[in-house]
Amino acid sequence: MSIHWTPELSVGVEEIDNQHKELYRNVEIFFAQIQKGNGNGNLPNLFTYLETYVTTHFSLEEKYMTKFHVEGCGYEDAKEHKAQHRAFLRDFTAFKEEILENGPTSQLVDEFQKWIVNWLAGHLGKTDRGLGRFLRSALPFLKRN
Ligand SMILES: [Fe+2]
Helix, strand or coil, rough: CCCCCCCCHCCCCCCHHHHHHHHHHHHHHHHHHHCCCCCCCHHHHHHHHHHHHHHHHHHHHHHHHHHHHHEECCCCCHHHHHHHHHHHHHHHHHHHHHHHHHCCHHHHHHHHHHHHHHHHHHHHHHHHHHHHHHHHCCCCCCCCC
16 A cells, blocks of 8 residues: 555645655655564654654644634634544554554554555545645635645
8 A cells, every 4th residue: 555645635735735745754654664574673663753743743734723814714624623633643542552562463554554544645635625725715825835
């Protein structure tokens, strides 16, 4: 299963797209390390690195959700969008705990990879794209990707 950012996933805001590209690179490296067996002694660090990047990225998006307005109206989907981020972190933690407890079995790692790739494609393609649309109307000077 390939883990790559593609232009169809663009949300039209350069800063967010750049973070999404970096996020995909980090996810790809994470799974490559585990599949090579390099993660065995280093699994907690691999998880922490990815989790930290995701958390930082979600914080940026969430800051933008509340910061800007279009004709007096804020970003309408902030609550639902933030809930999706929380759900991601909850499920990510569940996978992390299971993998740390039982070891990175190929079945568990495959399941985790499928989940993360599907989640990212769904979230970026719909929810983040909506945020991108809002930000572009709030900040017409934004650099487009
Ligand atoms: Fe998001």
